[in-house]
Amino acid sequence: MSADLPLSPEDVAEIVAILEGSAYDRLEVSTTRFTLRVARDGGGWSQEWAWSAPPAEAVAAEAAPRAEVGEGLIAVRPPLPGTFYRSPQPGAPPFVEVGATVGPDSVVAIIETMKLMNPVHAGAAGTIESILVDNAAAVDGDAVLMTIRP
């Protein structure tokens, strides 16, 4: 929380104009609150800010079930990291259950990532052998969601 904003975009543009007319091609200002580096970058200029805030907490690596895919089975993986949903909307029946017959283009689940719903396709024809992830669980891009027996 600051008492005042440090420098407006107009201030930065003015700094660039001053540097432009000088022999310098780089300026670095460090205060207790921020560091600003203005530098000639190729044909133009760049600004880089760093703020003296508590360091951003590492984005927690999401727990990803690491299941072994059995002999002769095909793994269904998410197209993206995100949240795994088994049905099109809360309360609706799941896309598939164990034992369901699917084709390569069958939608078997959806993944929500950065506010977008993405269909998960079976990718192969066969029957659903197992469903390895709980509904609404966070998964990374390499997680095995389901297996298919071709």
Add this chain to the structure above:
Amino acid sequence: MIRRLFIANRGEIASRVIRTARRLGMTTILGISDADRASLPALLADEVRPVPNYLSIDATIEAASAAQADAIHPGYGFLSENAAFARAAAAAGIAFVGPDPATLEAMGDKLEARRIAMEAGLPVVTGREGGYPLLIKAVAGGGGRGMKRVDREEDLSAAMAMAAAEAEAAFGDGRLYVERFIASGRHVEVQILGDGSSAIHLGDRDCSIQRRFQKLVEEAPAPFIPDDKREALRSAAVRLATHLDYRGAGTVEFLVDAETFDFYFLEMNARIQVEHPVTEAVTGIDLVEQQLLIADGQKLALRQEMVRLEGHAIEVRINAEDWRRDFRPSPGIVRRAAWPAGPDIRVDSHIASGGAVPPLYDSLIGKLIVSGADRAEAVTRLGAALEAVDIEGVETTTGLHRKIACDPRFVAGGVDTRFFEGFADA
């Protein structure tokens, strides 16, 4: 007079609103989720209040009341077009920076919005009598969410289910409707301002470069629209705003036939838009300031003849996505963020070196806006400015924009919404 402004949003738009509110002498209070505690807007705001998320009406109103805010700016997305939220703010004695709840309701229901637009004399796209391809849209939609193109009858039910799920997740309302798909169309929109009794426009923008109905590049004015059609577009937008007794900043979106320049009303966004800076660049008008003045109950000090459009501006959205891998989201910590600087360059971003891009929210990390005396100058400046962008730690769409900036079709100007098809793989 608004003295204490609560900002119910995050990311670049939170920083953007803080900047203008501070300039107007307001004290800014930002609601922050756990994931955003160390964000730049949290650092820039005068005060912060924890909120569980950015969609909870009760918790947000409670936080704003506890902070003794006299107005709430909702930004875009989240609760910005939520009539229940606007009503709850009013009930708590807090001014909502946006249109009346009844307007939000009418424009939020896309079928109702079409009906009202027709009532005001605006042309709309008809339903599905033309067969395929067609477009499925969310009744409660906006921002391209819940929208799907369907080319074949056999794909219809799967696409409907997906669109309904997306709409349900984004808006809490899974209702859908269907529109004829216009193959060669441009997305052109008109910025309007209204004070409840009169309305003016601040010119148009072209947002035809989209991927899956998400805008990537926006510019003002829309290039190569014949003068008579441009005038008709702008006055149609003002007509709708006047018909609604619109109060606040809003955008009327049109689909414009790329050959005939006939236009059809698509929807009205009753809030500030992501791409508002290109309009600010060509008009010199601070749209957030206008929003705050109107929310304060003031009449528009601007008259139509005072709005002068000068030059050309282009905005590109830098997203944390791996555009070479099907735009896979790329959350993480940004080790280094170098943005362009200088005259005729504006960067609206909440990401500095060391900043976090949480996986919970959308992927926008910054907007680069360049302007020039004409479109050619703006395009040249865009190419040069993009060279100075250096984001390390997460994947971004910077490279994609470099490619767009030198694409001959883009350089020539006036592309339609098919521009992007197959572009990223080419």
